[in-house]
Amino acid sequence: MGFSTDMVRTIAIAGHGQTGKTTLIERLLLAAGVIQRAEAVETGKTVSDFTPEEIERKISIYSSLAHLPWRNKLFNFWDTPGSSDFIGEVICAFRASELAIMLLDARAGVQIETIKLWRNLDRRNKARLLFINHMDDERADFEAAVQDVHVQFKVEVCAVTIPMGSGKNYKGIIDVLHHKAYIPDGNTEKEIPVPPEFEEEYTRTREILAGAAAEGDEDLLVKFIDEAGLSDEDIVRGLQLAIKDNRIVPAFAGSGIDGTGITSLLNFIDEIVPSPEGCLEVSVKPDGTEETVKIDPSQPLSCFVVKTSNDQFSGKLSYIKVITGTLSADSEVFNISEDRKEKIGKLYRTVGKKLIETKELCAGDIGLAVKLASAKTNNTLAANQSTLPFIKLRTPAPVYSMAVSAKDKKDDDKISELLLRACEEDQTLSFVYNAETKQNVLSGMGDLHISIILNRIKLQTKIEVQTSIPRIAYRETIQRKAQSEYTHKKQSGGHGQYARVVLSIAPLERGEAYSFTNAVFGGAISKGYIPGVEKGVKEAMENGVLAGYPVVDVGATVLDGKEHPVDSSEMAFKIAARNAFKDAMRNAGPILLEPIMSLTVFVDTNYLGDIMSDLSGRRGHILGQSNLGNGIEEIRAQVPHQELLKYAIDLRSMTSGTGSFEMVFDHYSPISGKIADDVIAAAKEFIKQQNEDD
Numbered sequence: 001m002g003f004s005t006d007m008v009r010t011i012a013i014a015g016h017g018q019t020g021k022t023t024l025i026e027r028l029l030l031a032a033g034v035i036q037r038a039e040a041v042e043t044g045k046t047v048s049d050f051t052p053e054e055i056e057r058k059i060s061i062y063s064s065l066a067h068l069p070w071r072n073k074l075f076n077f078w079d080t081p082g083s084s085d086f087i088g089e090v091i092c093a094f095r096a097s098e099l100a101i102m103l104l105d106a107r108a109g110v111q112i113e114t115i116k117l118w119r120n121l122d123r124r125n126k127a128r129l130l131f132i133n134h135m136d137d138e139r140a141d142f143e144a145a146v147q148d149v150h151v152q153f154k155v156e157v158c159a160v161t162i163p164m165g166s167g168k169n170y171k172g173i174i175d176v177l178h179h180k181a182y183i184p185d186g187n188t189e190k191e192i193p194v195p196p197e198f199e200e201e202y203t204r205t206r207e208i209l210a211g212a213a214a215e216g217d218e219d220l221l222v223k224f225i226d227e228a229g230l231s232d233e234d235i236v237r238g239l240q241l242a243i244k245d246n247r248i249v250p251a252f253a254g255s256g257i258d259g260t261g262i263t264s265l266l267n268f269i270d271e272i273v274p275s276p277e278g279c280l281e282v283s284v285k286p287d288g289t290e291e292t293v294k295i296d297p298s299q300p301l302s303c304f305v306v307k308t309s310n311d312q313f314s315g316k317l318s319y320i321k322v323i324t325g326t327l328s329a330d331s332e333v334f335n336i337s338e339d340r341k342e343k344i345g346k347l348y349r350t351v352g353k354k355l356i357e358t359k360e361l362c363a364g365d366i367g368l369a370v371k372l373a374s375a376k377t378n379n380t381l382a383a384n385q386s387t388l389p390f391i392k393l394r395t396p397a398p399v400y401s402m403a404v405s406a407k408d409k410k411d412d413d414k415i416s417e418l419l420l421r422a423c424e425e426d427q428t429l430s431f432v433y434n435a436e437t438k439q440n441v442l443s444g445m446g447d448l449h450i451s452i453i454l455n456r457i458k459l460q461t462k463i464e465v466q467t468s469i470p471r472i473a474y475r476e477t478i479q480r481k482a483q484s485e486y487t488h489k490k491q492s493g494g495h496g497q498y499a500r501v502v503l504s505i506a507p508l509e510r511g512e513a514y515s516f517t518n519a520v521f522g523g524a525i526s527k528g529y530i531p532g533v534e535k536g537v538k539e540a541m542e543n544g545v546l547a548g549y550p551v552v553d554v555g556a557t558v559l560d561g562k563e564h565p566v567d568s569s570e571m572a573f574k575i576a577a578r579n580a581f582k583d584a585m586r587n588a589g590p591i592l593l594e595p596i597m598s599l600t601v602f603v604d605t606n607y608l609g610d611i612m613s614d615l616s617g618r619r620g621h622i623l624g625q626s627n628l629g630n631g632i633e634e635i636r637a638q639v640p641h642q643e644l645l646k647y648a649i650d651l652r653s654m655t656s657g658t659g660s661f662e663m664v665f666d667h668y669s670p671i672s673g674k675i676a677d678d679v680i681a682a683a684k685e686f687i688k689q690q691n692e693d694d
């Protein structure tokens with residue numbers, strides 16, 4: 001059966017680990033009759049956690065997609081991982097969804113990953129609902145969790161369902177929008193009238209909900225004030241507008257264990273959450289400027305590949321979000337990003353690993369195609385060749401790297417091939433050969449992320465992979481001006497070589513990298529030889545005089561020189577300039593620079609002291625620290641990269657697994673004394689070894 005844009009809703013379920021996302025998907029599918037029983041995550045039989053890695057570790061690692069029919073609509077739900085190691089998977093799901101459901105554990109309220117995910121959704125301006133789960137657990141507190149979100153994110157949260165009791169006394173929920181209650185009933189939940197003892201709370205909550213719904217719409221506000229309340233229809237209309245403008249966050253209560261709170265959530269999505277039509281995507285013009293595109297079924301086809309995975313039976317799976325028009329099975333489209341035609345064969349919807357064939361996907365919908373010849377994640381597919389490509393997924397910088405090689409050198413190529421393929425599937429993974437340090441470096445979002453990738457390769461190929469902490473890319477620079485002159489001369493028999501260069505070098509501002517000026521007066525060096533001089537300077541800067549690291553932030557000026565009518569050449573000037581530079585650098589106070597990372601750490605308040613003193617032990621410079629409420633601290637610091645190579649592991653052990661961090665390169669900063677001496681000694685040892693190997 002075909003679905004039109006107004007019938008489709010795509011929703012990402014996100015939240016801190018263990019809040020119950022995977023369990024909630026089971027409950028949603030059960031309520032819609034897609035599955036006959038909800039499985040516990042521990043059994044390894046849930047719809048969403050179906051890969052061997054997920055079954056073994058009992059956590060979600062990949063985002064998985066499941067669709068379900070509800071009334072006359074089709075809902076696509078993404079289950080996403082909660083661990084920040086797999087944020088790349090969450091980002092795919094966010095990109096392909098118009099709405100997110102943020103899951104909270106009613107015992108814990110806002111947690112560290114909640115904050116990071118919420119900020120991520122803010123950057124995308126995505127509307128969201130709040131599902132406050134675990135109401136059946138001791139210490140569950142619905143109101144505290146709602147208040148937490150309100151205080152933490154400065155948003156208006158309004159309860160659409162409220163719990164009847166909590167912990168051992170949890171009986172179910174009240175659907176405020178429909179004046180009904182739901183209680184557990186065998187496998188699912190059943191509707192009952194609101195029990196008299198909850199009538200008062202219902203009335204109070206409905207009043208607040210009406211007030212929230214009225215806000216932002218003048219007509220409704222007037223009605224609300226004049227008529228002292230709103231009709232059910234008016235509340236629905238107000239909420240529709242509020243969600244569309246992302247003004248309020250509706251909150252729901254429930255439990256994944258007894259399946260309460262599910263029906264009201266599904267009905268709300270049906271009745272209130274707007275159609276994807278008109279939601280915004282971004283495309284990029286050839287000059288790099290961005291342009292918004294509306295989800296629109298009436299335009300020619302355009303779609304975006306949000307995710308690629310490999311299925312052992314079906315082969316390559318491309319998850320395609322349709323932005324405009326309709327994507328049909330057995331059609332031909334243009335892959336804008338790869339500049340070639342692409343044949344679409346069969347199209348599918350999924351329920352976890354199960355593929356269900358469909359003839360078409362309309363604008364706003366998401367599904368998958370198998371074995372596409374060229375399509376990769378981030379590709380734009382369209383009917384017209386002139387369609388602009390959509391903007392690529394925005395993924396965070398990697399925080400953890402490992403140098404990787406095969407135990408047996410002959411397997412290195414195979415490993416590289418597999419890792420490069422893994423990078424195509426996973427945008428937060430990178431695998432690059434660092435020519436400077438002569439290492440193959442695999443980088444990702446944490447040690448768990450990297451170890452899962454390497455394990456998979458080991459399972460597939462039986463090849464032994466060895467890892468080591470990667471070498472840091474240091475730089476060299478100078479502290480003061482210096483001048484030198486160098487004559488390159490070989491004039492004994494045959495064609496001679498002659499060039500003389502007078503060169504001055506001076507420090508530039510940090511980050512300015514390099515400049516070259518020709519200040520030769522009166523033709524002492526012919527114009528034609530100046531490029532040779534510059535090449536020599538650049539070559540010299542590839543390996544500094546201290547430890548062979550690239551030289552940065554130096555301005556070179558060629559002042560004077562001398563040439564020979566027959567024996568001079570560009571090559572001769574290059575050699576002279578290279579040597580002149582090295583000589584000058586030795587006299588210019590050469591120093592080492594190390595990369596400094598900008599680090600943001602999120603930890604529970606009780607670890608704050610430990611983390612702060614640990615950071616100063618890592619030569620960190622604390623820039624600021626703020627209490628985010630609910631016992632969570634954010635620390636911003638600048639720390640040498642050298643000291644953060646194992647931070648993913650160390651932070652976890654210091655915080656019993658609760659801490660989390662982000663980091664990006666910030667700048668280079670000088671080092672001296674013993675730290676510099678050690679780096680220089682290690683570099684010399686490394687160069688010696690390389691020479692022996694060659």
Ligand SMILES: Nc1nc2c(ncn2[C@@H]2O[C@H](COP(=O)(O)OP(=O)(O)O)[C@@H](O)[C@H]2O)c(=O)[nH]1
Binds near residue numbers: 019040042082133
């Ligand atoms: N008591 C209780 N346990 C729950 C609830 N929802 C999920 N769980 C359990 O919490 C654990 C983590 O659930 P899971 O769905 O894997 O969480 P996820 O990491 O967010 O996907 C599992 O043992 C679930 O059975 C709930 O509402 N109440």
Ligand SMILES: [Mg+2]
Binds near residue numbers: 021080082
């Ligand atoms: Mg999960």
